[in-house]
Amino acid sequence: xxxxxxxxxxxxxxxxxxxxxxxxxxxxxxxxxxxxxxxxxxxxxxxxxxxxxxxxxxxxxxxxxxxxxxxxxxxxxxxxxxxxxxxxxxxxxxxxxxxxxxxxxxxxxxxxxxxxxxxxxxxxxxxxxxxxxxxxxxxxxxxxxxxxxxxxxxxxxxxxxxxxxxxxxxxxxxxxxxxxxxxxxxxxxxxxxxxxxxxxxxxxxxxxxxxxxxxxxxxxxxxxxxxxxxxxxxxxxxxxxxxxxxxxxxxxxxxxxxxxxxxxxxxxxxxxxxxxxxxxxxxxxxxxxxxxxxxxxxxxxxxxxxxxx
Amino acid sequence: xxxxxxxxxxxxxxxxxxxxxxxxxxxxxxxxxxxxxxxxxxxxxxxxxxxxxxxxxxxxxxxxxxxxxxxxxxxxxxxxxxxxxxxxxxxxxxxxxxxxxxxxxxxxxxxxxxxxxxxxxxxxxxxxxxxxxxxxxxxxxxxxxxxxxxxxxxxxxxxxxxxxxxxxxxxxxxxxxxxxxxxxxxxxxxxxxxxxxxxxxxxxxxxxxxxxxxxxxxxxxxxxxxxxxxxxxxxxxxxxxxxxxxxxxxxxxxxxxxxxxxxxxxxxxxxxxx
Numbered sequence: 001x002x003x004x005x006x007x008x009x010x011x012x013x014x015x016x017x018x019x020x021x022x023x024x025x026x027x028x029x030x031x032x033x034x035x036x037x038x039x040x041x042x043x044x045x046x047x048x049x050x051x052x053x054x055x056x057x058x059x060x061x062x063x064x065x066x067x068x069x070x071x072x073x074x075x076x077x078x079x080x081x082x083x084x085x086x087x088x089x090x091x092x093x094x095x096x097x098x099x100x101x102x103x104x105x106x107x108x109x110x111x112x113x114x115x116x117x118x119x120x121x122x123x124x125x126x127x128x129x130x131x132x133x134x135x136x137x138x139x140x141x142x143x144x145x146x147x148x149x150x151x152x153x154x155x156x157x158x159x160x161x162x163x164x165x166x167x168x169x170x171x172x173x174x175x176x177x178x179x180x181x182x183x184x185x186x187x188x189x190x191x192x193x194x195x196x197x198x199x200x201x202x203x204x205x206x207x208x209x210x211x212x213x214x215x216x217x218x219x220x221x222x223x224x225x226x227x228x229x230x231x232x233x234x235x236x237x238x239x240x241x242x243x244x245x246x247x248x249x250x251x252x253x254x255x256x257x258x259x260x261x262x263x264x265x266x267x268x269x270x271x272x273x274x275x276x277x278x279x280x281x282x283x284x285x286x287x288x289x290x291x292x293x294x295x296x297x298x299x300x301x302x303x304x305x306x307x308x309x
Numbered sequence: 310x311x312x313x314x315x316x317x318x319x320x321x322x323x324x325x326x327x328x329x330x331x332x333x334x335x336x337x338x339x340x341x342x343x344x345x346x347x348x349x350x351x352x353x354x355x356x357x358x359x360x361x362x363x364x365x366x367x368x369x370x371x372x373x374x375x376x377x378x379x380x381x382x383x384x385x386x387x388x389x390x391x392x393x394x395x396x397x398x399x400x401x402x403x404x405x406x407x408x409x410x411x412x413x414x415x416x417x418x419x420x421x422x423x424x425x426x427x428x429x430x431x432x433x434x435x436x437x438x439x440x441x442x443x444x445x446x447x448x449x450x451x452x453x454x455x456x457x458x459x460x461x462x463x464x465x466x467x468x469x470x471x472x473x474x475x476x477x478x479x480x481x482x483x484x485x486x487x488x489x490x491x492x493x494x495x496x497x498x499x500x501x502x503x504x505x506x507x508x509x510x511x512x513x514x515x516x517x518x519x520x521x522x523x524x525x526x527x528x529x530x531x532x533x534x535x536x537x538x539x540x541x542x543x544x545x546x547x548x549x550x551x552x553x554x555x556x557x558x559x560x561x562x563x564x565x566x567x568x569x570x571x572x573x574x575x576x577x578x579x580x581x582x583x
Contacts, residue, residue, distance in 0.1 A: 022407055022409065023410065025403070026408075026409035029402060029407070029490075030399070030404065033396050033400035033419060033456045033457075033458075036396070036455060037418060037456060037458060040453055040456070041421075042418060044433035044434055048432060051433075107324055108324075110316075110317070110320050112320060112321065116569075117328075118328055119573065120566070121328045122328070123572070124331065124562060125331065126511075126576075127561045128558045129517070129533050129536075129557045130517060131554075132532075132533070132553075132554035132555070132557040135540060135551070135554045136338040139338065139341065139547050145349065153352070179330075182331070187576045191577035240427070243515075243517045246517075263428050266428060267518065270431075271435075283426075286428065
């Protein structure tokens with residue numbers, strides 16, 4: 001790949017020769033990544049869009065069907081239901097999750113001892129495989145013997161069937177989502193907080209500002225660019241939720257209809273029903289939804305994000 | 310002073326409560342994994358197991374080959390890390406420091422990948438792997454993570470932050486571009502390389518859908534996709550399920566505890582530089 005390691009014996013090589021040499025190195029350097037991305041990602045996106053305009057079931061030949069998959073999708077209750085489910089999931093996890101992350105980051109930004117241990121504990125879920133995490137929480141939520149209902153029974157309360165009850169299941173999944181991502185966002189926000197000049201707080205204290213005022217008047221505006229990044233990435237990842245739900249709910253579960261996410265639906269169509277055409281239409285639909293939400297957030301950021309340049 | 314103590318006490322209480330909530334699921338799964346089924350299902354709950362034997366871990370490894378799962382996961386992670394760190398560094402250096410035709414165009418192509426939800430790649434990637442005849446192999450596990458857009462982007466920022474003088478000195482000494490890159494520039498971005506390695510390792514470790522799709526035979530599964538199988542077979546023996554889950558959790562936790570600083574810095578840079 002980078003075979004020529006000739007030394008430049010004559011620094012006065014003509015400009016052109018030197019340029020060509022640089023180009024050769026540059027192309028060799030970027031080749032693996034550019035080719036990889038071109039094939040595995042760029043080509044893949046084009047393929048997915050291409051499939052979405054075709055009927056592609058099982059091993060049968062592709063058949064061009066125009067917009068049929070999208071027309072079917074527009075009238076498919078299951079699609080809208082799973083969109084509603086992930087939006088509910090996002091509406092619960094994003095505000096609560098980001099708020100708690102910011103709160104923890106703020107607390108850890110105070111000069112106290114033992115910070116490292118707390119940071120470490122909060123971060124543990126981030127390094128845990130979601131498949132395993134889901135099994136652990138499934139056990140905690142168990143209707144008869146799970147920890148939560150055991151604790152409730154100590155107080156004489158008969159706990160609900162957290163995962164089996166359609167109106168509770170999504171909230172239960174959202175709790176797992178919040179717990180899993182808290183540490184990640186906390187670390188990013190903490191890095192943002194550490195860049196806020198201490199002098200600002202001191203000045204505010206002299207003006208008689210309390211902790212709440214300082215939080216809203218200084219902390220939030222000063223970390224708003226980081227906060228914006230965290231919110232955008234958390235919204236995107238919550239719309240893509242799959243692992244936890246897949247591990248906790250089978251299609252036979254009584255609450256399946258209220259927890260099935262778009263990606264789960266995509267997975268079932270593409271890899272269980274082998275309906276690649278419709279599955280691709282679903283994933284393209286998800287892509288469009290994410291694009292729209294990200295664009296809206298980009299528009300809204302002008303109203304609240306402060307860049308100090 | 311007194312006010313400050315009070316304030317610190319409040320902070321500690323909040324931190325401890327949160328720590329308790331965050332660690333509770335781990336503690337409970339560890340305790341369950343050492344219990345017998347009867348102990349796990351006792352009402353009111355029995356908090357500590359009667360004996361601390363590893364019998365559930367042993368039993369679960371007999372049901373499914375967890376050692377093989379671990380090895381497959383390990384290989385997937387290692388090859389993805391090596392590939393993405395090396396290729397990202399190369400590409401990042403070229404994008405940061407070398408001038409060549411279509412540079413911006415190629416960089417935009419690389420960046421586009423970050424703006425698209427990952428699931429959109431999965432089916433075509435699966436078709437590629439399937440056409441190559443790579444289904445049910447380590448190669449299949451590694452392939453989608455062999456290059457890293459995020460790594461390229463992050464390392465490009467790192468390279469751009471290094472003063473040009475060092476490089477110019479090296480070029481004047483007659484070093485080739487490769488040598489300048491390898492001997493001078495790469496050692497200066499060590500922390501960036503570590504960040505990319507940790508990132509790649511963490512996300513490869515946590516990936517569930519891809520291994521689930523490409524490797525269906527039991528001896529080529531990863532820990533995550535193996536757990537899906539375990540759940541299917543033994544959905545009621547909670548002590549064994551917890552033992553299996555912990556086998557899939559603990560290795561990464563150990564790695565994290567060993568490289569805590571690098572993990573935290575790696576994640577933090579992703580937010581500030583990314």
